[in-house]
Ligand SMILES: Nc1ncnc2c1ncn2[C@@H]1O[C@H](COP(=O)(O)OP(=O)(O)O)[C@@H](O)[C@H]1O
């Protein structure tokens with residue numbers, strides 16, 4: 001029997017048994033749609049995080065006070081309490097490595113900021129002049145923090161554009177004073193808009209010298225240090241250098257956490273891989289359910305078409321041909337169902353991405369291909385039992401059943 | 403010699419009982435013969451016909467089809483002989499309802515792997531020969547009983563088989579259509595196909611040149627007459 005004829009014969013029986021076909025197409029289409037939506041969602045989340053990391057700048061090493069027990073828990077150090085302070089002098093010591101191009105210490109806190117009776121809460125970041133090139137920020141006007149002695153707590157600040165418009169209105173802010181907590185600061189510059197990273201908005205930030213921030217928040221420790229390397233390959237060397245330097249300065253105690261961007265990124269990647277696998281597992285279950293449905297519908301179909309099978313045998317169909325006819329039918333149903341599912345799934349992804357651009361929900365090509373392939377294989381596998389049952393029918397008994 | 407049955411037994415096991423549907427059948431049929439098979443209900447006519455058509459296997463004995471011992475053939479080899487050498491005409495037509503007349507007749511050629519263009523000619527010829535030229539695209543439920551039976555005959559003969567087996571082909575037709583049917587089958591026989599017809603109708607049975615009578619799984623009469631058509 002020619003392959004074309006097998007397909008044509010199966011197609012006719014699919015086409016002329018509408019409600020059965022519709023039911024099976026629906027089951028497979030729903031399964032494949034959910035595969036595409038779930039994987040698309042996972043990918044959207046992964047891309048979101050990747051984008052956030054990319055906007056942080058590359059070639060970075062972070063240093064946090066306190067030691068986390070395992071590398072996997074690196075993130076927890078930033079939430080845990082400070083054990084031993086990292087001082088400005090510690091941060092300065094970290095500049096002494098040939099591959100380190102910039103070091104920017106950071107202290108972060110929230111404070112109330114007021115000027116001429118206008119008041120608001122704002123995030124205040126203490127840092128150094130290095131932060132500007134390191135984050136690739138641009139000045140809107142004025143200048144950024146002065147270079148020079150990090151220990152010097154000069155009363156100057158740089159503000160975001162939203163802070164400026166809220167506190168100064170149409171007036172120019174540069175050269176004017178504002179109050180952070182109890183202290184007076186002179187505005188020396190305004191930062192231009194920049195994409196926010198992890199919820200930190202430049203437009204609503206106030207930047208002061210690191211020593212000023214430590215005084216303001218009454219802390220003896222730097223919150224974190226960002227170190228930029230002049231080459232990605234030097235990152236491991238810098239990590240080691242940082243660990244050793246801090247250990248030497250802290251009387252031999254290894255009490256700071258060094259995080260490379262790669263490691264954090266990798267942690268997120270691991271999380272997202274696990275997420276994708278889980279999601280794929282859930283999707284696989286829905287495909288298996290669709291497969292069981294295909295099997296049952298095909299079994300019913302075989303028993304309804306007993307007479308037809310008997311006839312085909314009388315006309316000289318071999319058992320193998322009968323198997324192929326029924327297998328082709330279930331495989332075609334699952335393939336068509338899968339294609340419908342891909343259409344619906346991609347359309348839904350497109351709609352979501354259009355209306356919520358932050359969720360660019362396009363599943364990778366492999367996921368779409370795998371979804372279709374798995375659906376097709378499911379149809380084949382679950383079609384085997386009904387097909388073999390049909391092939392095993394006794395032709396005389398089948399013909400007698402009318 | 404087309405068929406040679408030698409000491410054929412067919413025993414069905416029904417629960418603890420054995421039903422001897424065929425007992426010690428010895429039968430030789432030459433190419434081009436026309437046989438009728440008569441006998442009371444349950445005498446084994448259908449069982450014999452199914453066996454001749456390779457839809458069933460004997461419990462013991464040997465069956466030579468065109469000098470090949472069929473009992474040694476596997477299922478797909480038997481299927482191949484059914485497809486190329488044997489045509490069945492059933493009492494209940496057994497047309498596939500969702501297929502058109504053309505598609506039903508096409509089936510045996512399709513199973514054999516004949517290319518579509520060649521199939522087309524053969525199916526046309528077979529349906530034209532049955533006077534169904536205008537019924538190609540009709541489904542079985544759009545045809546009369548006589549027309550359905552003619553589609554079934556077209557399907558049985560489209561492969562130009564050596565042997566046509568008809569189990570009560572007129573059983574579901576009125577007298578007029580029934581006679582028409584027998585005439586068509588006899589026409590095919592006169593063209594050289596071996597024809598075996600199982601029937602309850604003595605008038606139809608008498609038309610055959612060789613008349614077999616079965617009782618209790620045995621052939622009890624084997625009469626050769628001159629044709630009286
Ligand atoms: N599949 C079967 N299982 C059990 N008994 C059967 C089977 N087929 C036929 N028989 C028995 O074999 C005998 C012959 O049946 P059959 O050939 O159909 O008779 P006929 O066609 O002459 O009416 C009957 O007694 C019938 O009950």
Ligand SMILES: [Mg+2]
Pocket residue numbers: 447448449
């Ligand atoms: Mg019978």
